[in-house]
Amino acid sequence: MSTLEISLTIAVIVAGTIFTRAFPFILFPGKKEPPPFITYLGVVLPMAAIGMLVVYCFRHVTFVSRPYAIPEVIGFLFVVLIHRWRHNLFLSIGGGTILYMAMIQSGFPFSLPF
Amino acid sequence: MKRKALRAAFPYTLPVMIGYIFLGIGFGILLTSKGFAWWWATIMAVFIFAGSMQFVAVDLLVSAFNPLSTFILTLTVNARHLFYGFSMLSRFQSMGKKKPYMIFALTDETYSVFCGVDAPADVNADWFYFFIALLDQVYWVLGCTLGALGASIIQFNSAGIDFVMTALFIVIMIEQWEKTRNHLPVLIGIITSILSILVFGADKFIIPAMIGIILLLSLFRRPIEQRNLNEHA
Incomplete structure (x- = not known):
């Protein structure tokens, strides 16, 4: 891509991102209260959305070929357990990432000598 | 300020x-x-x-x-x-x-x-x-x-x-x-997304998952709101 094409591609992404973020505010402008159903969605959608985002992060993981999602499952369990235990973000996120990178880069578990 | x-x-x-x-x-x-x-x-x-x-x-x-x-x-x-x-x-x-x-x-x-x-x-x-x-x-x-x-x-x-x-x-x-005992919304998010990946594939799952999530949340509005009310009571 040329510099112009790179700039245009970025501009299109900026426009698309702003559109998705602004759409609800365009749909319900002004001071009027949104309908109760929208208010209900505002409470429960965030919870559902987080569930969706976690799945989104694992969307390319496969169980049918190497490494059979083993690094992902271990990484996931590590973050869940360590976070429920210590509630320390640095430990959960930093530790989980370093553990995962170590597994990916070493070819774990197929690099083990057994 | x-x-x-x-x-x-x-x-x-x-x-x-x-x-x-x-x-x-x-x-x-x-x-x-x-x-x-x-x-x-x-x-x-x-x-x-x-x-x-x-x-x-x-x-x-x-x-x-x-x-x-x-x-x-x-x-x-x-x-x-x-x-x-x-x-x-x-x-x-x-x-x-x-x-x-x-x-x-x-x-x-x-x-x-x-x-x-x-x-x-x-x-x-x-x-x-x-x-x-x-x-x-x-x-x-x-x-x-x-x-x-x-x-x-x-x-x-x-x-x-x-x-x-x-x-x-x-x-x-x-x-x-940990903040709520009402886990139905997050479970709806997870299960709908997994099903959507299985049906539509990893690169096209988001839109169908979103539609499914909104449908299910509408369907279960009564029990979910009831539980939220009980929790705050």
Whole structure:
């Protein structure tokens, strides 16, 4: 891509991102209260959305070929357990990432000598 | 007034600071590894300011120029932001000149902070939320720039660094899980998404999953609201 094409591609992404973020505010402008159903969605959608985002992060993981999602499952369990235990973000996120990178880069578990 | 709001906002942004600097560094490293100058990372962090979309953008920038499919892919990847806006309608209503920036800066992480905190009673709520959003973007721009600059100086193996985003979302999910006994919404999110991946594939699952989630949440509105009421009683 040329510099112009790179700039245009970025501009299109900026426009698309702003559109998705602004759409609800365009749909319900002004001071009027949104309908109760929208208010209900505002409470429960965030919870559902987080569930969706976690799945989104694992969307390319496969169980049918190497490494059979083993690094992902271990990484996931590590973050869940360590976070429920210590509630320390640095430990959960930093530790989980370093553990995962170590597994990916070493070819774990197929690099083990057994 | 502003300084007090900034001081009150800062501690709530610390988790995002860690996540964004990690993830931003990962992004900067990835982008420069494809041959881009470091300042492209800064430009993207300032103007796009969307974590997963910036990672997707790296793929797009090394493919053939195609604005239409770029736009559609952006809408698909960012479609979850529609969720966020709906729950921030009333909170942003009074924000006047700050409102456009609040909407622009409504990322996954900033949104998750907004869901978890209410402004302390003795600070100006509008400035409090504004500074949370602004600080988060400062971290993101810093992280992306640092990663891109650093990668042009130091060489290291960054494979797997994108797990930082996964870990962040898992942590947010656990925090939400512990805050309520009403787990039906998050379970609907997880199960619908997995089913959607199985049916539509990993790269096309988001829109069908969103539709399914909204349908199921509508269907189970009565029991969910009943449980929420019981919890607050």
